[in-house]
Amino acid sequence: MQIQCCLLSLLLLPLVAAGSLTGAEYSLSVVSMKPLVELETKLIQNLDDYVKALEHKLQILRRHISEIRLENEKAQRNVVLYLSHPLNAFALIRRLHLDWVQWRKYMEQPVGGAQMRSFDAWRDHLPTQLDLQDACNGIARIQDIYGLQEKHIMRGQLAGIKYNISMSTGDIFAVGQHLSRTTNAKEAVPWLKEVKRRLRNQTPGPLAVDKAEVLLLLAETYIKSKHYAEALPILDRALKHNIADAVLLRRREEVQQLIAKEPSTVLDNAEPKDNSKVAILKWGCRGFSREQSPKALHCCYNFTTTPFLRLAPLKMELLGEHPYVVVYHDVLSDSEIAEILEMAERRMARTSTVAQPNRTSSPTRTAMGAWLKRSSNALTRRIARRVRDMSGLQLEGSERMQVINYGIGGHYVPHKDWFTQHPEVMGNRLATVLFYLTDVEQGGATMFNKAEHKVLPRRGTALFWYNLHTDGEGDWSTTHAACPIIVGSKWVLTQWIRERNQIFIRPCLGRTSD
Known part of the structure; x- marks a missing residue:
């Protein structure tokens, strides 16, 4: 046991010494994200050690390890090229901010204490909620400024070029969650609807997205946009999974009252008029209205x-x-x-x-x-x-x-x-x-x-x-x-x-x- 602790200390020493990673603002720069690939490599190895200590979890853990290791090895072959693509960079930040925290919870058992201590030593180097928020803003900004469709971004098709990259259900849900909190919450609807569609084939596991949570968030997004008629059947679907959920029952009753009091707003997908700097950016970045004279x-x-x-x-x-x-x-x-x-x-x-x-x-x-x-x-x-x-x-x-x-x-x-x-x-x-x-x-x-x-x-x-x-x-x-x-x-x-x-x-x- 003492030998194992000494080896862990030696493993952690280079990362602890690199104090510049603590509190980093990863999504603001490609170069600042480079250490995250190495950090994820260490976390994957740490998780692999944990699997060996918990044989009864071997099957489910090894399936997830093979998936995330495949993506990490893809990044290791050319870190800068990998991080230069926004979907790769976004997925890396989202995984490290959300998925690995879920792995930490999954690891909280009497055995595997050494691996959990290793994770705790790395926790301060993980992206924060604000890093994930900035990353979501980056994906939303690319879509908004260049007028891209959500379905194309999810499939890895950016501004007419198809890349061999796509967004996971967790990636899409994170963007939908973020957009649902914005002033124009209807932008979240296509993202959350795609998550709802994918959940039909979701494999159970510690990273599985909760279907009731997705349905409630989608309903709340419709309610925030005053599209009550669209929200009601979604709440009914959520109640099928949680028939006695007091929050869902109360929210459904409130929506029924809102529908009775005022008519539901028709869902409008038209782009709002905007004379701000963002509108100028859209106009110029998509291509000016008149051609430059030769x-x-x-x-x-x-x-x-x-x-x-x-x-x-x-x-x-x-x-x-x-x-x-x-x-x-x-x-x-x-x-x-x-x-x-x-x-x-x-x-x-x-x-x-x-x-x-x-x-x-x-x-x-x-x-x-x-x-x-x-x-x-x-x-x-x-x-x-x-x-x-x-x-x-x-x-x-x-x-x-x-x-x-x-x-x-x-x-x-x-x-x-x-x-x-x-x-x-x-x-x-x-x-x-x-x-x-x-x-x-x-x-x-x-x-x-x-x-x-x-x-x-x-x-x-x-x-x-x-x-x-x-x-x-x-x-x-x-x-x-x-x-x-x-x-x-x-x-x-x-x-x-x-x-x-x-x-x-x-x-x-x-x-x-x-």
């Missing part, structure tokens, strides 16, 4: 911004002059990108500003980020010089470089980089340089909604634009957004350039005519 495209070699470019000109593509937006191609090498990502992974933290002490899910931006000093090493100094070559501007007095990695359905709603209240010390953000560090398989475009520019992430390219007019006032036409990631891991590096030190390079002038 005359707006202009490509050339930039020899002139700095003297160095006479020797090594940059490939420049002009997207538009109002606002002035250009794309620089092939400005970062693969080795430079790899080094940037390695530096950033050690410093990742949530980028959204939220109230303290309790974190809340932000609808504005879903990502994790890291700040890099331009003086950190030879690479960051070289990138800073490259930014000066692209922009012709000084970086002294500007923020550090920020590296961002997006998670499940990661996005950034329409926003501006300049400040309405001009900062006194550093000045406003005159310009922005945005480097793309990875390709993105689906989604993730940078969208300038007013100018109707949309740029797809391409590894090694960079966007440059001015945020201010020549008189120093903010340019609203530079409002831009990051479309949600559908499939892929999106990494970007941003360098904002402040105006204070540009007084002799780009002095304030009268505004140019638009």
Whole structure:
């Protein structure tokens, strides 16, 4: 027994030492989810040890182990590729947050105490309820922004591409539960109806979804949307399974009274009208209403911004002059990108500003980020010089470089980089340089909604634009957004350039005519 405890202590030591996992916000970044695959591997092995100690549970446990191990081994073959797909990443978080807690309850027996202690040591590293909420929001965001059908997402068909991935009953139920709590609860109905359909063939086990719970939640969703006529037969069906359930009986009586008092609302599946930033995101990410004029495209070699470019000109593509937006191609090498990502992974933290002490899910931006000093090493100094070559501007007095990695359905709603209240010390953000560090398989475009520019992430390219007019006032036409990631891991590096030190390079002038 002492030998077994010593071996367990040695097994736990590497994970306990990696304290950075505790309290992580997994769904906000693909890279932050990488440790979850290894964590699930350890949990699977721990569960396998428990099975060996409880022979009378061997049959049911081994069936479940083979299923989850098959999925985990699929992830281990290429962790980043696996986590880049939102359904894989979502299912991983949901399993670790919900399924493994159920396994813990199933393991609560006099035998198997060592395995339960191992699980308790890992508990703090499991995704939280808020992680699962963020993951559900990510799946819902992909569906909403790109107008996808629920049945297609469940089968792994995303924006016209069919993947060899599908959602489990537990995955679908988790999304339905989450959506049922939102202000527009009717979005949960297709998800919960699919769970109800699948329960006909459900295999009994510790992870089985309770049919009465699904029926009650579906009925409550209809009631919340004032669709009482649809709720009543569902409550009757739930009562067949729990004929004496006081909650169901009371709820059925209340629904009957509501039907008698007021007519039931007809279930309306039409998309509500919305003029918000989300509506702008939908319009731009699905495709602008009018096509970009071919005359707006202009490509050339930039020899002139700095003297160095006479020797090594940059490939420049002009997207538009109002606002002035250009794309620089092939400005970062693969080795430079790899080094940037390695530096950033050690410093990742949530980028959204939220109230303290309790974190809340932000609808504005879903990502994790890291700040890099331009003086950190030879690479960051070289990138800073490259930014000066692209922009012709000084970086002294500007923020550090920020590296961002997006998670499940990661996005950034329409926003501006300049400040309405001009900062006194550093000045406003005159310009922005945005480097793309990875390709993105689906989604993730940078969208300038007013100018109707949309740029797809391409590894090694960079966007440059001015945020201010020549008189120093903010340019609203530079409002831009990051479309949600559908499939892929999106990494970007941003360098904002402040105006204070540009007084002799780009002095304030009268505004140019638009």
